[in-house]
Amino acid sequence: MxxxxxxxxxxxxxxxxxxxxxxxxxxxxxxxxxxxxxxxxxxxxxxxxxxxxxxxxxxxxxxxxxxxxxxxxDDELPDDEGLTRRPSGRIERASADAYFETVRTRVEADEGNWRLWYELGYAYNLAGDRKRARAAMRTAIELAGR
Missing domain, CATH: 1.10.287 (Helix Hairpins)
Structure with missing residues (x-):
């Protein structure tokens, strides 16, 4: 809200x-x-x-x-609880990058799954790559609309 x-x-x-x-x-x-x-x-x-x-x-x-x-x-929102955090609460870059790699691999295996693209956008965002995060979210939106 x-x-x-x-x-x-x-x-x-x-x-x-x-x-x-x-x-x-x-x-x-x-x-x-x-x-x-x-x-x-x-x-x-x-x-x-x-x-x-x-x-x-x-x-x-x-x-x-x-x-x-x-x-x-569907209780399928991406979860970042297992990622390492700094004292400030921000996720450490190495941890975000490792999470991104696992999600990217899953997306490559199933490129038509909007849920994985959404999670990839989330992973890009955690890794600090806002431009690619938005692009992945646009792909998720497009796939979900089919």
């Missing part, structure tokens, strides 16, 4: 920011000068790009949360 509130607050803040940015863009367009119109068009493009990115991120988060709920219903 905390995450949803945080996402809602941040999304609201972005909407307000995009609204204010859009107002400035229209103000620049109204100047009637070549420079003002050019800058106004540029400024108006930014909120459009921002809205598209926010929508993509919200859809990705919702799809990932749906998969997590499905795994939780």
């Amino acid at each position: 905390k995450t949803r509130i945080t996402v809602a607050v941040l999304t609201f803040a972005l909407v307000v920011y995009f609204w204010l940015l859009g107002q400035r863009g229209f103000y620049l367009l109204e100047t009637g000068t070549v420079v003002g119109i050019s800058l106004g068009i540029g400024v108006l493009i930014l909120p459009v790009i921002g809205v598209v990115l926010v929508v993509f991120e919200l859809r990705f988060g919702a799809a990932t949360a749906r998969l997590a709920r499905r795994l939780a219903q």
Whole structure:
């Protein structure tokens, strides 16, 4: 629930920011000068790009949360309890890498299993590779939708 509130607050803040940015863009367009119109068009493009990115991120988060709920219903959420932790509570890199290797091997054996791809994304995240974690989660979302 905390995450949803945080996402809602941040999304609201972005909407307000995009609204204010859009107002400035229209103000620049109204100047009637070549420079003002050019800058106004540029400024108006930014909120459009921002809205598209926010929508993509919200859809990705919702799809990932749906998969997590499905795994939780079946009591199959990835478990990191056996991994070695630092005093701060963070998982040690060597332990995360070893976990990643075992999951990667299982995914290679069954590439059509969305549950394994979800776990691979989780393992990538533990190993600190956010880009590949997101890519693995996208694959899990795609496979689960079939």
